[in-house]
Amino acid sequence: AQSVTQLDSHVSVSEGTPVLLRCNYSSSYSPSLFWYVQHPNKGLQLLLKYTSAATLVKGINGFEAEFKKSETSFHLTKPSAHMSDAAEYFCVVSVHTGSARQLTFGSGTQLTVLP
Amino acid sequence: EAQVTQNPRYLITVTGKKLTVTCSQNMNHEYMSWYRQDPGLGLRQIYYSMNVEVTDKGDVPEGYKVSRKEKRNFPLILESPSPNQTSLYFCASSLVAAANTGELFFGEGSRLTVL
Numbered sequence: 001a002q003s004v005t006q007l008d009s010h011v012s013v014s015e016g017t018p019v020l021l022r023c024n025y026s027s028s029y030s031p032s033l034f035w036y037v038q039h040p041n042k043g044l045q046l047l048l049k050y051t052s053a054a055t056l057v058k059g060i061n062g063f064e065a066e067f068k069k070s071e072t073s074f075h076l077t078k079p080s081a082h083m084s085d086a087a088e089y090f091c092v093v094s095v096h097t098g099s100a101r102q103l104t105f106g107s108g109t110q111l112t113v114l115p
Numbered sequence: 116e117a118q119v120t121q122n123p124r125y126l127i128t129v130t131g132k133k134l135t136v137t138c139s140q141n142m143n144h145e146y147m148s149w150y151r152q153d154p155g156l157g158l159r160q161i162y163y164s165m166n167v168e169v170t171d172k173g174d175v176p177e178g179y180k181v182s183r184k185e186k187r188n189f190p191l192i193l194e195s196p197s198p199n200q201t202s203l204y205f206c207a208s209s210l211v212a213a214a215n216t217g218e219l220f221f222g223e224g225s226r227l228t229v230l
Contacts, residue, residue, distance in 0.1 A: 009155070034218075043119070043205060043221030044158075090157060100171065101146060101211075103219070105157040 002027035002093045006106035014114045019063075019078040021109045023091035026072060033074045034092040035065055038108075044090065050074060061085070086113045117142045121206050121222035128196055129230050136191045136225050138206030144220070145211035147189040148173070149181065151202040152224075158205065164189055165211055196229040203227075 007022040025031065032051045036044040048059025055067045061084075065076045074091060091106040119140045128134055140147065148163035150173075160173030164183040178200055180192040189208075193200060204225045209217040 004157075006157075036219075041223075043223045044207075044219070045221070046218045049218065100165065101163070103148075103160065105150075105159070107155055107157040 002029075002031060002095055002102065002104050004091050004093050004104050004106040006089075006091050006109050008109050009107065010110045010112070012112040012114060013081045015083055016080050019076070019081045019085065019111065021076040021089050021091075021111065023074045023076065023106060024072055025074060025091070025093045027093055027095055029095045029097065032094040033065075033067060034094065035059065035063070035074075035076050036090045036092060038088045038090065040087075047076070047089070081111075081113045083113050083115065086111055117220065119206055119208055119220050119222040121204075121225045123225060124223065125226050127228045127230065130197055131195050134193050134196060134227075136193075136204060136206075136227070138189045138191065138222060139187050140189075140206075140208040140220065141187065142208060142210075142220065143186065144208035145186070146217070147183065147206065147208045148219075149179070149189070149191045150205045150207065151175065151200075152205060153202050161191065161204075193227075196227075198229045201227060201229050 003026050005024045034049045035047040038044045048057045050067045058064045063078045088108045093104045095102045122137045145166045149161040150158040152158050159175045162181040164170045206222040207219040209219045
């Protein structure tokens, strides 16, 4: 079984300042990890993914995340927030167990960007 | 354009009146899945399908049915809706060949209210 914990339900930053959204996971298998973003009234869109290659992963819109196995973490960062980054962000663990694929979503982090 | 299409996008119904939410994808994906999104709970998987005629329960299957008669379609059926099924529903698809590394493509969601 796997689980995902997003440590902050809400994060508020000023435009131009760094963003840090925290995600911890647990899994009995070697997982793939994803970050998705959801803008209001929209479906989820992939930001980036980790699939056992490089531990520092770069995604769209200047976001990146670092996979730290020893800390079981996959935190999402961006050096400088933009107003358009305001959205809800989901960390996702994916495990393929033979014939099935299991995905577990975190409860989400709402990012507010202040002018 | 590659997309996952859900219908209806908004629906208000009454307890016990059967309804179907359709989902169609045009990317020839084998894997399709339904999620419900509730505040503070993230996305929870209802049912998924690894291919035609192959479906399996997710984390919260009670009160729902699905079918996968064609590769592109994966309808969600509520035989006798109840108020606790009021939620935002998402359909998603991906390639099975990508195992647990494949990006999920999401529809824009269907907001269901059961009175």
